[in-house]
Amino acid sequence: MxxxxxxxxxxxxxxxxxxxxxxxxxxxxxxxxxxxxxxxxxxxxxxxxxxxxxxxxxxxxxxxxxxxxxxxxxxxxxxxxxxxxxxxxxxxxxxxxxxxxxxxxxxxxxxxxxxxxxxxxxxxxxxxxxxxxxxxxxxxxxxxxxxxxxxxxxxxxxxxxxxxxxxxPKCRADYLEVLKGYLQEHREELCRDCQTRLERNPLRVLDCKNESCSRVVLEAPLIIDYLxxxxxxxxxxxxxxxxxxxxxxxxxxxxxxxxxxxxxxxxxxxxxxxxxxxxxxxxxxxxxxxxxxxxxxxxxxxxxxxxxxxxxxxxxQGIELPVEKGIDLYITTIGDRAKRAAFKYIYHLRKAGLKTEMDYLDRSVRSQMKAADRMNATYTIILGEDELDKGVATIRNMKSGEEVEIKLDKLVEHMSM
RNA sequence: GUGGGUGUAGCUCAGUUGGCUAGAGCGCAGGAUUGUGGCUCCUGAGGCCGUGGGUUCAAGCCCCAUCACCCACCCCA
The missing domain is CATH 3.30.930.10 (Bira Bifunctional Protein; Domain 2)
Structure with missing residues (x-):
């Protein structure tokens, strides 16, 4: 392989x-x-x-x-x-x-x-x-x-x-005759490739980068004069x-x-x-x-x-393309119950058009926060037993560090604002 | 198809005249009071040194071949 x-x-x-x-x-x-x-x-x-x-x-x-x-x-x-x-x-x-x-x-x-x-x-x-x-x-x-x-x-x-x-095709044929004639006269000055091009496809000689060929081309008849x-x-x-x-x-x-x-x-x-x-x-x-x-x-x-x-x-040219990076919300979870709840929340948040993520590696809160930071989350919310029992959680603005308490059943509404 | 350059961890690279278990920085994973990111510190994972031959007591280092990448010719977008 x-x-x-x-x-x-x-x-x-x-x-x-x-x-x-x-x-x-x-x-x-x-x-x-x-x-x-x-x-x-x-x-x-x-x-x-x-x-x-x-x-x-x-x-x-x-x-x-x-x-x-x-x-x-x-x-x-x-x-x-x-x-x-x-x-x-x-x-x-x-x-x-x-x-x-x-x-x-x-x-x-x-x-x-x-x-x-x-x-x-x-x-x-x-x-x-x-x-x-x-x-x-x-x-x-x-x-x-x-x-x-x-x-x-x-x-x-x-x-x-x-x-x-x-x-x-009509005027090109006429021109090709003239061009061939001219190139024929300067045959010795052309590179080997161009000598074969001369027969098969003389037009190609025109954009040959060989120095000697370029000199010949300078004086060559031009198609625009034969249209x-x-x-x-x-x-x-x-x-x-x-x-x-x-x-x-x-x-x-x-x-x-x-x-x-x-x-x-x-x-x-x-x-x-x-x-x-x-x-x-x-x-x-x-x-x-x-x-x-x-x-x-x-x-x-x-x-x-x-x-x-x-x-x-x-x-x-150093042109920055405005590609979206980051997500709207990362839900940090503690324990299986919270994970299940988060799974449901992100489903509804996504249906509402919000870019949302959660942890799939059973990581510590600390690691989850790091992950949220690395994926450039605008907000994070921590979901544990307490929050589920009370129906209230703290939502954190990752830029300002500001935290706000919200009711979990209003999560989608809150995030949609 | 022809010519030149390059090939060592995910990335950028170091690796003395061939000689012990192949290194750094960044990144990644975990942790630094038991539930909070960025900074800092600690720990860890990760390399058949592009691949296959050869020379040698010994090869990441030398030789040959091959593949890939980069650049140029050719041609084109």
Whole structure:
């Protein structure tokens, strides 16, 4: 028995789990206002969905998926991302038959077989939003705003927003020709990885961090100069909406996404303090995805926030999350009769919404008081034979030390005040 | 998949050139007038020194392998 969680996975224990809850609550509040509704899709899907959706030549599909054959001989994959499943569900349930666009969000674990490092795990959690059924640039802007709003609401600062457009399949094809030509001319200056990328996926050369490659990229033709009229107009409108609301962003012509389904708008929000994995959230438009997996032309846009990275950033920036600690009342008991009585009292107190505890280890009064102190009880009450006989007990305010006599049959009332 | 760093009590760490029953602080449990927390004091529990091999009279210390964690590459959230 190894007693170890698998590599790259984490237990989220209290009090951290309470912080997660708080963050998720805050995010849900905002999603409600933006009118994004929760969708829950399976944790695993048929492997084919991701192969076709994300793209056969992407790193995710080539080497990062948790894929296995189930007992029925089907190839199953633990979801490495949330967009393809949402689009699959949208198509399967024919939600295009309802009023458009539909706006969804999901929160849950994703799985990628990667080497763990700062801000990167094999099981990690994403909050994602997907707006399906409209190609309106206003939605692109809305989604970016929503993401920024979430981070802002949690109190984060010093974030950098980058956007770009990677065009549609038509103009991208033209651009790729030009880019390939250019890179071909500078082939010797590229790193070995990039020389192979040149053939398979030249766009990736653009965000190579190799020094020599970066120099080549500086002079490289840019996709935004090769966008077709339609894509150019789309991108301009997105920027216009963002400018209109005075959102600060930078156009980064080298921003490309690693998943095949992206078209037009692509964006990332980064926090420099995160280390090498500094993207808190990223996303973009994926107008070709529904066609790819379901032969339906349905546009979509969305993003995903890495919740672990979000939590790390909150920690980095010293943001205190107001998580509840402590309990309302601890009942100290002496003897079996008192224990039984206390058991009944906490039942009624809890029904009245009061966070209440008692001793389960038959400890001394002293130890019970210590326990009450350690669990940050606001009040304690001591229950012994005397109190039960008289029906009166002393309730102690643990902060002030002040004690008040109350009737036991009025305990719930007293505590509810 | 590649490279660098790390692995000793629940936590943070100490552990001399390999040599007696492996230590500290914090935390945890109990107690310090018999029914009252925080401060103080006392006592106690808890370690196959990541795991498996090897070298040696002797290994927490040396060698090899392996696993995990951290960091970077790659890629991404």
């Amino acid at each position: 190894s007693l170890k969680a698998p590599r790259g996975t984490n237990d989220i224990l209290p009090p951290l789990s309470l912080k997660w809850q708080y963050v998720e609550e805050k995010i849900r509040e905002l999603l409600r206002v933006y009118n994004y509704e929760e969708i829950r899709t399976p944790i695993f899907e048929y492997t084919e969905l991701f192969q076709r959706g994300i793209g056969e030549t992407t790193d995710i599909v080539e080497k990062e998926m948790y894929t296995f054959t189930d007992k029925g001989g089907r190839s199953i994959t633990l979801r490495p991302e949330g967009t393809a499943p949402v689009v699959r569900s949208f198509l399967e349930n024919k939600l295009y038959g309802e009023a458009q666009p539909r706006k969804f969000f999901y929160i849950g674990p994703m799985f990628r077989y990667e080497r763990p490092q700062a801000g990167r795990f094999r099981q990690f959690h994403q909050l994602g939003v997907e707006a399906l059924g409209s190609n309106d640039p206003a939605l692109d802007a809305e989604v970016i705003l929503l993401g920024l709003n979430i981070l802002e609401k949690l109190g984060l600062t010093d974030l950098e927003t980058y956007i770009n457009s990677i065009g549609c 077709c009229d339609e894509c150019d107009e789309h991108f301009n409108q997105v920027k216009d909406y963002l400018d209109y609301l005075e959102v600060k962003y930078q156009v980064d012509p080298t921003l490309v996404r690693g998943l095949d389904y992206y078209t037009n708008t692509a964006f990332e929000i980064k926090y420099r303090g995160l280390g090498a994995q500094d993207t808190i959230f990223g996303g973009g438009r994926y107008n070709g995805l529904a066609e790819e997996i379901g032969k339906k032309d349905i546009p979509g846009i969305g993003f995903a926030i890495g919740l672990e990275r979000l939590m790390i950033t909150l920690e980095e």
